[in-house]
Amino acid sequence: MIHWTEHGEERSAPWRSESGTAAPRRVVLADDTLAADTAYRLACAGTGLLWRGDFQNARHLLQALMRRADKPPKAKGAKAGRKAQATATAGSAIPAQAFHLHRQAQAQRARTLGMLLVPVQGDHTIALRRAPDLREAFAEAWGPADGTACVVSLREVLGLVGAHEWRKKGVEIPALGTEQAPRRIHPHYGVFSPVRGEYVDLVAQAPLPANGLAFDIGTGTGVLAAVLARRGVQRVVATDQDPRALACARDNVQRLGLSAKVEVVQADLFPAGQAPLVVCNPPWLPGRASSSIEHAVYDEDSRMLRGFLSGLAAHLSPGGEGWLILSDLAEHLGLRSREQLLEWVAGAGLRVVDRHEVQPRHAKAADASDPLHAARSAERTSLWRLAAL
Known part of the structure; x- marks a missing residue:
């Protein structure tokens, strides 16, 4: 719950956060008269700003907060410059430390920007001037309206809207076949979008050991299961344990006309039985997730x-x-070594048959201003072909 005072009365409402962020302990009312500098100072101090003004003005204020959060700190004098240089050098020498500092900074940024709050009514409407009708987007992410009002960060609302648009538009996946057949994947809210196409291309091009049956472990949107089915695999069993991912994969399989070939089942990793091909694209970084x-x-x-x-x-x-x-x-990044990975492979009674790799094509790989540029520019994505000993 969050609590605030309005018109001399103590009020409260349920707090909703997909990332699991704790509710602000202090909440004040805010409207169109609030200056961006004041808003930023309050947000940095952890004060929630419950918006009572124009919805579009709240969006403009959030953009102003983002500019302030992303503004590099000013160096004060030669001593500060030398300290900044030393910090940068240390970050380059210790990639893992630089990565953890980057995550901490991103988390702090998210907390600050998440302090601008909007009320959502029990019917999934927002009772603010010029607020758009977001009922469909809320229903896709949260389920049908149940009459319970809540308060949510504007940043999360806009992320939810963005996910709704991605779901409607879909992501073009050339590996799914020709332009004459459907080849778009429609990611649902909370399910990772297959925007990094290089890993999809690896699955589309690697030689198939057989085409009778395949397992796709942790299917997510179902994109790899769909690629395998389009390549001629007669039956694909795709697993996941997240309800949103299961619904998303089933939706995409149906959209692509592959329901007869791809079965989506709930499982923690493997389904029952054996297959001549078992595919898995696990999360790539060891670490604790801060949101779904x-x-x-x-x-x-x-x-x-x-x-x-x-x-x-x-x-x-x-x-x-x-x-x-x-x-x-x-x-x-120094979070896991190649030797450790190979030890896990050997310890599981497996051997490496072959490895296909590709250089990532995403924008951050070429962005020299990115704090993790050295690691990103050296990154390679691989498809390891493994067999039992």
Whole structure:
């Protein structure tokens, strides 16, 4: 719950946060008269700003807060310059430390920008001037309206709207086939979008060991299961344990006309039985996720990666292959070594048949201003072809 005072009365409402962020302890009312500098100072101090003004003006204020949050600090004198240089050098020498500092800074930024709050009525409407009708977007993310009003950060609302637009438009996946057939994947809210196409291309191009049956472990949007089916695999069993991912994968399979070939089932990693091809694209970075969407990026203690490797041999048909799709960004950041990965492979009774790799094409790989540029520019995404010993 969050609590505030309005018209001399104490009021409260349920707090909703997909990322699990705690409710602000202090909440004040804010409207169109609030100056951006004042708003930023309050937000940095952890004060929630419950908006009572024009919705579009709240969006403009959030943009102003973002500019202030992203503004680099001014160096004061030569001593500060030398300190900044030393910090940058240390960050380059210790990639893991630079990565953790980057995550801390991003988390602090998210907390600050998340202090601008809007009320959502029990019917999923926002009772503010010029507020758009977001009922469809709320229903997609939260389910049908149940009459319970809540307060949510404007930043999260806009993220929800963005996810709604992605779901409507879809993501073009050329690996799904020709332009004559549907080849768009429609990510649902909270399910990671397949915008990094290089890993999809690896699955589309690697030689198939067989085309009778394949397992897709941790299917997410269902994109890899769909690619395998379009390549001629007769039956694909796609697993996930997240309800949003399961609904998303089933929706995409149906949109693509692949329901007869792809079965989506709830499972923690493997379905029952064995297959000549078992594919897994686990989260690439060991670390704790701070929101539902981050579970596609961060794999705490490499749980999913190690679980896939340790259980793979038992789920491979004789002569079958396991395809592990994995970026080496964690290696360049010092979060996991190549030697450790190979030890896990060998310890699971597996051998490496071959490895196909590709250089990432995303914008951050070429952005020299990115704090993790050194690691990102060296990153390679690989498809490891594994077989039982």
